[in-house]
Amino acid sequence: MSPKKRRVLQAILYEVFAIAFVGPILSLIFDKSPASTFGLAFVLSSVALAWNYVFNALFERWESRQTVKGRSFMRRLIHGTGFEGGLVIMLVPVMAYWLDISALSAFVANLGLFVFFFIYAIVFTWAFDRVFGLPASAEKHGDTKL
Structure with missing residues (x-):
């Protein structure tokens, strides 16, 4: 599967769930x-979908330049932290406006979602890689074991 198709499929499946x-x-x-x-x-998902595509493209570009290949637990933690951290920054104002709550309340609510999505992002990406294989940027000379 091409990197672009892989990122689109991954992002769509992630957001549907x-x-x-x-x-x-x-x-x-x-x-x-x-x-x-x-x-x-749906609005939050649309923002997240765009961010997912951009973030994964940037992450895979960074990952392809690393001397150690594969996706270790630490690399998955870095991935999840970067993705979810950027998303929190973008979604707090949207949640505050939509729900007519303070930015602080939206931030607290977003932290609750962050806990779930932090784990979800790591587990989903792992499961996606198991089903669809690693992207070329993470493969160890043809080794597709996770």
Whole structure:
């Protein structure tokens, strides 16, 4: 699979599962209608989808220049931290506006989502790599073991 197709597929699958989780949880936590929170989840997902594509392209460019190949647990932690950290910065203002809450409340809510998504990003990427194989940037001379 080409790197571009791989990134698009990965990002779309990641966000489909994210919307299914975030919509109902936000509805329960903020006592908002599911229609509103699924709308918010879709907006958050759209921002995350764009960020996912950009971040993974940048990460794979960085990764391809590393002398040690493969995706160790530490590299997966770096990946998850970078992706989710950037996302928190972008999503707090959107959540505050949409839910009509303070930036601080949105930040706290986003931290709760961050805990879930930090683990989710690592597990999802690992599972995606298991199903679709490692990208060329991470392969060890044809070795596809994870």
